Amino acid sequence: MAKKFDFEPLFSKDTPADARATGKRGKYDFAVAYPDPESVPIDGLWQALRDAIQKEGKGMAIYPPPQGHVGMRELLVEKFTEDRGMKVAKEDIVLGNGSGQGITLLCQILVNQGDVVLTEDNVYVGTLRTLRRFKADVRGIPTDDNGIIPEELEALLKQLTAEGKTVKFIYTIPTFQNPMGSVLPLERRKQLLQIAYKYNVPIMEDDCYVDLAYEGDVPPAIHSLDDRGQVMYVGSVSKIIAPGVRLGWAVGPQSVVGRLLNVKLDGGANELAAMAINLYLRREMDSHISEICAILREKRDAMLSALGEYFPPSCKWTKPKGGLFIWLTLPEGVDASAFREKALDADVGYMPGVNFSPSGQAKNSLRLCFGFNTPDEIKEGIRRLAEVFEREGAFKQASGSAPARKRSVR
Amino acid sequence: MAKKFDFEPLFSKDTPADARATGKRGKYDFAVAYPDPESVPIDGLWQALRDAIQKEGKGMAIYPPPQGHVGMRELLVEKFTEDRGMKVAKEDIVLGNGSGQGITLLCQILVNQGDVVLTEDNVYVGTLRTLRRFKADVRGIPTDDNGIIPEELEALLKQLTAEGKTVKFIYTIPTFQNPMGSVLPLERRKQLLQIAYKYNVPIMEDDCYVDLAYEGDVPPAIHSLDDRGQVMYVGSVSKIIAPGVRLGWAVGPQSVVGRLLNVKLDGGANELAAMAINLYLRREMDSHISEICAILREKRDAMLSALGEYFPPSCKWTKPKGGLFIWLTLPEGVDASAFREKALDADVGYMPGVNFSPSGQAKNSLRLCFGFNTPDEIKEGIRRLAEVFEREGAFKQASGSAPARKRSVR
Numbered sequence: 001m002a003k004k005f006d007f008e009p010l011f012s013k014d015t016p017a018d019a020r021a022t023g024k025r026g027k028y029d030f031a032v033a034y035p036d037p038e039s040v041p042i043d044g045l046w047q048a049l050r051d052a053i054q055k056e057g058k059g060m061a062i063y064p065p066p067q068g069h070v071g072m073r074e075l076l077v078e079k080f081t082e083d084r085g086m087k088v089a090k091e092d093i094v095l096g097n098g099s100g101q102g103i104t105l106l107c108q109i110l111v112n113q114g115d116v117v118l119t120e121d122n123v124y125v126g127t128l129r130t131l132r133r134f135k136a137d138v139r140g141i142p143t144d145d146n147g148i149i150p151e152e153l154e155a156l157l158k159q160l161t162a163e164g165k166t167v168k169f170i171y172t173i174p175t176f177q178n179p180m181g182s183v184l185p186l187e188r189r190k191q192l193l194q195i196a197y198k199y200n201v202p203i204m205e206d207d208c209y210v211d212l213a214y215e216g217d218v219p220p221a222i223h224s225l226d227d228r229g230q231v232m233y234v235g236s237v238s239k240i241i242a243p244g245v246r247l248g249w250a251v252g253p254q255s256v257v258g259r260l261l262n263v264k265l266d267g268g269a270n271e272l273a274a275m276a277i278n279l280y281l282r283r284e285m286d287s288h289i290s291e292i293c294a295i296l297r298e299k300r301d302a303m304l305s306a307l308g309e310y311f312p313p314s315c316k317w318t319k320p321k322g323g324l325f326i327w328l329t330l331p332e333g334v335d336a337s338a339f340r341e342k343a344l345d346a347d348v349g350y351m352p353g354v355n356f357s358p359s360g361q362a363k364n365s366l367r368l369c370f371g372f373n374t375p376d377e378i379k380e381g382i383r384r385l386a387e388v389f390e391r392e393g394a395f396k397q398a399s400g401s402a403p404a405r406k407r408s409v410r
Numbered sequence: 411m412a413k414k415f416d417f418e419p420l421f422s423k424d425t426p427a428d429a430r431a432t433g434k435r436g437k438y439d440f441a442v443a444y445p446d447p448e449s450v451p452i453d454g455l456w457q458a459l460r461d462a463i464q465k466e467g468k469g470m471a472i473y474p475p476p477q478g479h480v481g482m483r484e485l486l487v488e489k490f491t492e493d494r495g496m497k498v499a500k501e502d503i504v505l506g507n508g509s510g511q512g513i514t515l516l517c518q519i520l521v522n523q524g525d526v527v528l529t530e531d532n533v534y535v536g537t538l539r540t541l542r543r544f545k546a547d548v549r550g551i552p553t554d555d556n557g558i559i560p561e562e563l564e565a566l567l568k569q570l571t572a573e574g575k576t577v578k579f580i581y582t583i584p585t586f587q588n589p590m591g592s593v594l595p596l597e598r599r600k601q602l603l604q605i606a607y608k609y610n611v612p613i614m615e616d617d618c619y620v621d622l623a624y625e626g627d628v629p630p631a632i633h634s635l636d637d638r639g640q641v642m643y644v645g646s647v648s649k650i651i652a653p654g655v656r657l658g659w660a661v662g663p664q665s666v667v668g669r670l671l672n673v674k675l676d677g678g679a680n681e682l683a684a685m686a687i688n689l690y691l692r693r694e695m696d697s698h699i700s701e702i703c704a705i706l707r708e709k710r711d712a713m714l715s716a717l718g719e720y721f722p723p724s725c726k727w728t729k730p731k732g733g734l735f736i737w738l739t740l741p742e743g744v745d746a747s748a749f750r751e752k753a754l755d756a757d758v759g760y761m762p763g764v765n766f767s768p769s770g771q772a773k774n775s776l777r778l779c780f781g782f783n784t785p786d787e788i789k790e791g792i793r794r795l796a797e798v799f800e801r802e803g804a805f806k807q808a809s810g811s812a813p814a815r816k817r818s819v820r
Contacts, residue, residue: 002637002638003638004638004639004663005610005612005638005639005640005663006665007612007663007665007666007669008665010520010578010579010612011519011520011669012518012519012520012521012522013522032472032473034471034472034473035471036471037468037471037472038468039471040467040468040470040471042463042464042467042468045463045467045682046459046460046463046464046467049456049459050456050460053452053455053456054452054456057450057452057455057456058447058448058450058452059654060450060651060652060653060654060655061444061445061446061447061449061450061652061653061654061782062442062444062447062653062654062782063442063444063653063654064653064654064656096676097507097676097677097678097679097680098676098677100675100676100677101675101676101677104675104676108422109421109422110420110421110422111422112422112423126675126677129675130675133672133673133675168420169420200415202415202417202420227412228412228413228414228415229414229415230415238677242470242471243470243471243472243473243474243677244469244470244471244472244473244474244680244681244682245470245680245681245682246474246676246677246678246679246680246681246682253414253415253417255416255417255418256417259417259421262543263543265510265511265514265536265539265540265543266506266507266508266510266511266514266656267507267508267510267511267536267648267653267656268507268656269507269656270507270654270655270656270680270682270683271654271655271656272455272654272655272656272680272682272683272686273680273682273683276682372471372472
């Protein structure tokens with residue numbers, strides 16, 4: 001047999017080694033941010049594609065506009081105006097593979113090795129991974145039940161400025177935050193923006209979950225409050241249609257859009273998907289969102305009720321008004337990641353809190369996603385999880401544990 | 411009005427500035443590599459999607475496998491085996507946005523600033539742009555009517571080795587090359603591989619045009635001749651279905667796949683498109699490819715015949731056996747890029763040859779793509795182009811022009 005060629009010495013010094021996940025999943029899968037699988041609007045998407053393809057199918061013979069399908073971007077302009085109070089033109093929008101591609105490309109054009117980027121502590125693990133991939137120095141901003149604490153952000157920026165650090169941007173999910181489920185109130189959004197102005201730091205607002213609102217009003221986007229072009233904005237249809245369609249957007253001022261297009265060397269966003277989604281959303285967006293919100297509200301309630309039934313008072317958890325996540329905190333000193341395999345043995349998946357923390361805190365917390373399973377499955381999964389935790393001693397404060405941090409997550 | 415925020419000082423030092431193209435196109439658009447717009451299999455794709463979505467639509471609620479749709483990769487394994495003589499497993503394939511995303515990510519994991527990459531001189535402008543984006547030192551390998559000249563490749567590698575340069579890989583489009591239309595014969599493929607073995611340099615084989623074969627047999631893929639895992643391989647459905655569906659693949663040994671997935675931070679390839687294309691190709695690939703080849707053969711013949719009718723003997727052009735391109739060479743000393751605007755004024759688009767050349771040669775050549783227009787339009791477009799060239803003096807050798815290079819392109 002021929003000697004195999006060794007690629008290892010050739011790999012670029014800037015790219016990380018192979019670190020593929022094993023991908024083990026539980027039947028009761030509270031680990032990953034899936035929406036409700038029964039709600040994928042299969043018939044509506046197919047009908048929309050049938051009609052769109054008859055009308056504009058030949059257009060697929062040419063490469064899509066670099067910024068993506070025009071009709072879809074026009075629809076987004078309307079949606080951003082009506083739902084989020086934003087003023088943008090279709091030229092300010094770049095379509096891509098989910099919000100993930102937008103976030104990655106924005107990081108790519110902004111982050112040099114060692115640059116500081118601020119995020120909520122804790123924050124979406126995908127963004128954290130991407131920032132680390134670009135060798136950013138990610139610092140966590142302390143949060144409470146209402147998201148980023150403005151005073152803490154200002155203190156952090158003051159300190160970093162004194163240290164002479166370059167802060168490239170503040171990444172935030174202000175609405176139904178991943179993983180903590182919080183909503184940043186309007187007053188804090190304004191304060192956050194004023195602080196960004198004062199320290200001359202742009203904001204990257206991730207609004208991925210905004211349509212999954214189960215009670216009360218949602219504050220306007222931070223982007224809508226900004227009159228200086230200092231806020232970048234990303235989102236996707238992963239939560240209102242399905243992650244598999246891989247359609248998202250990045251919004252920014254022209255200088256950012258131009259840079260972004262120069263690193264987005266993939267020939268444009270998928271026109272087939274954009275065509276179908278554009279027409280489907282024009283026909284059925286409001287009714288479909290109402291429908292999935294009703295389903296997800298029921299699932300959230302099922303999980304909250306099961307937590308109340310099976311989990312002891314030594315644990316705390318959030319009661320989110322939207323989104324997909326409940327943030328569960330075990331007693332002080334308990335290591336939530338220690339039971340992951342045991343939980344998977346009982347067919348239950350969850351995500352340890354420490355995975356979401358730039359500072360490596362939140363060791364005794366974990367994230368539960370209620371989107372994927374049925375309410376009955378959720379109840380059974382939470383029952384099994386409580387059983388594993390009880391058996392493994394996770395409900396009791398660890399003896400000899402370190403004293404609580406001044407500001408624990410919640 | 412508020413002072414606008416200035417992003418310029420924040421951009422990463424590794425990313426190029428905004429350089430958006432103006433996008434001016436002619437009615438007779440021989441500039442861009444579009445396939446035949448009438449051949450986009452609209453009904454077939456729609457029917458396939460209708461059936462696929464009923465069967466596997468719910469699967470879109472979860473994120474796609476990082477390497478992309480399983481069924482599509484299984485189909486590719488069959489196609490590679492039957493058509494290209496390759497032995498690969500579905501785990502060796504990563505789906506992405508066209509072949510462009512694969513090429514970009516492979517460059518990203520392999521190229522450090524200043525690394526040498528070898529390509530045909532001349533070569534696909536998209537790859538050239540991507541390599542320059544990663545600051546590769548791109549060197550052109552001299553070619554003739556049969557593609558890369560093995561002796562020239564070996565001489566170049568010998569010289570670069572003597573200079574102590576790191577050569578990261580050889581990028582080649584061996585079949586229906588873009589822009590020159592050549593096919594590398596089997597014997598040269600074997601020689602190329604032996605040289606790659608001798609100098610320990612991997613090959614990136616771009617097989618984007620292989621299905622557009624209008625006469626004679628196509629030699630097997632270089633990948634199929636390699637038993638050391640030294641050849642990476644990319645391709646797409648852009649030419650057999652449509653660029654707008656944005657589906658392509660990168661194939662490589664596991665070490666390359668693992669690295670690639672670590673920089674492909676976009677949540678996976680489009681499942682909606684992959685689902686439809688997978689089922690469509692399983693149903694109609696062979697008949698559809700026969701059909702588009704018949705149409706494109708007619709277009710090629712129309713362009714060759716119009717060139718014969720309207721262009722003088724002072725010009726030379728290739729007679730490709732497949733693909734989408736004719737490479738036209740004006741008399742020595744003429745600058746083919748000088749007439750681009752004038753041609754667009756006559757509604758004709760073409761791509762100056764110098765755009766494709768790593769060494770900046772081929773100044774008196776240009777690329778004509780015959781895929782987009784109808785045969786009648788092609789005839790009229792070539793007539794207009796000849797009129798512009800005649801009027802502008804492009805058919806006469808420039809007075810005082812430099813003597814011909816020892817090895818001009820053809």
